[in-house]
Amino acid sequence: MSFGDPHNPYGQQPPQAPQGQPGYGYPQQAPQGGYAYPQQAPQAYPGGPVGHPGAPAYEMQMPGGAKAARVILFIIGGLQVLVGLFFIIGGAVFAAALSDSSYSGSSTEDAGAVAGTLGVGIGLFFIAVSLWPILTAAKMAKGRGGVRVSGIIYGSLQVLFAAVGLLGNMIALSADEHTPAGFGVIAALPSLVSLALGITVIVGLAKAGDYFGRPQY
Helix, strand or coil, X not given: CCCCCCCCCCCCCCCCCCCCCCCCCCCCCCCCCCCCCCXXXXXXXXXXXXXXXXXCCCCCCCCHHHHHHHHHHHHHHHHHHHHHHHHHHHHHHHHHHHXXXXXXXXXXXXXXXXXXXXXHHHHHHHHHHHXXXXXXXXXXXXXXXXXXXXHHHHHHHHHHHHHHHHHHHHHHHHHCCCCCHHHHHHHHHHHHHHXXXXXXXXXXXXXXXXXXXXXXX
């Protein structure tokens, strides 16, 4: 089919596509709100669970005082485990030494058995008590107020025992006038360290009420 000479202004021109309607030579425009446009992600607002509409933009971090208390609880628990193992091994070695001595007899063997049993009992007691600070420190990352109260109670008991130890050292020094002053300070050093650690645990957890009272999902 011919439409005439293209140089002839009076020749028949090819039909044009109607205005306003898409033809084969024109790109189709994607409809608004269709698959060509990505869906908008839901906005996150404080007060909701993470990953859902209304989720907080960040997670509350553990305060520095609570972190220090957690480290101290782990250290105290580990030291108590070591002390427990020391008593268990020491009691067993002492009992074996008494049993193998040249002065072995019924009384010596009985004393060795008592020493071994006493050492094992004290060692198991220390190991059992060590579970308190270790478990409390382990649950502080996701714990609620109950974990905080547990740590404060443990720190308070440590402060109490440390104060009793210091008082006992002072009474012993005052009763014995021949004891050098430097020896009293050295003897009181463990109680002083225990007192400082207990106070650090109490203060650190007491100031972290907002962290342990945060909403959890």
